[in-house]
Amino acid sequence: MQFELKRIQREVGITFIYVTHDQEEALTMSDRIAVMNNGNVEQIGSPTEIYDRPATVFVASFIGQANLWPGRQTGRTNRDFVEVDVLGTTLKAKPGDTTIEPGGHATLMIRPERVRVSMEVPTGDVATVPATVKDLTFQGPVLRLSLAAPDDSTIIAHVGPEQELPLLRPGDQVHVGWSPDASRVLPAADIPTTEDLEEMLDDT
Known part of the structure; x- marks a missing residue:
């Protein structure tokens, strides 16, 4: 059904807006995805951008599975990477789109x-x-x-x-x-549990 809807959309050449709580369905069917949280848009992007480069902890946890660890961004190794104190050590990581000052709280994400x-x-x-x-x-x-x-x-x-x-x-x-390039440093936020996400979906 998902592939059939996408085929029809391409054949008729019009924009479809499809609302779903099914993350796999959203990734499969969409050219662009808007991820919403409590009525607010957290991120808009292609499926690849949303999955590989989430903008927030919520997006990272809601779309797919993710390791999310709280830590501190301690500085930069160069223009492309930062250092994060996390997991009891210091790791090189890819910064996200939000600027985090050295010493600031952050969350490290890796799929x-x-x-x-x-x-x-x-x-x-x-x-x-x-x-x-x-x-x-x-x-x-x-x-x-x-x-x-x-x-x-x-x-x-x-x-x-x-x-x-x-x-x-x-x-x-x-x-x-x-690979440090596969990681993402996100702004610090409460990391939702599986139960939190399931409760949110039940409420909608």
């Missing part, structure tokens, strides 16, 4: 599928953190890992077969990493 897990410390231009496996769930195409960072924050990783990991068990010590 679970962007997280790489390895037994050895990653090399190269990688933001990396030692972690302990807490739980793992086989989900078909991916293995969902729940890991504990040095500050006990939870890191979620969706690991595909291409990562070629050995059989992991709770308590195993690993290293997680990601």
Whole structure:
């Protein structure tokens, strides 16, 4: 149905406005998405922009799954990247569209599928953190890992077969990493839980 509606829209050449709470449906059908929160527009952009470059913590948590950790932006490494104190260490990250002053509160975002897990410390231009496996769930195409960072924050990783990991068990010590370019530093905000998002949808 989603693809059929999109085909019809392209054939007739008119603008469709489609209202949905289904994030996958919005990403699949839209050329541009407006994400609203309590009647206010949080962000307008293409599906790729909304997913990869969310403007706020709400957008990052509402569209898809995201790791979101509170921290402080401590400075810049160069014109393209900043440093953030988060997860018990200092990581290089991609700044968002909102300017955050050095020392200001911030939230670091990374999608679970962007997280790489390895037994050895990653090399190269990688933001990396030692972690302990807490739980793992086989989900078909991916293995969902729940890991504990040095500050006990939870890191979620969706690991595909291409990562070629050995059989992991709770308590195993690993290293997680990601390209700094895949991360996003967002303005500090309360990080909604799954229950918060479900309650919001129930109220609408």
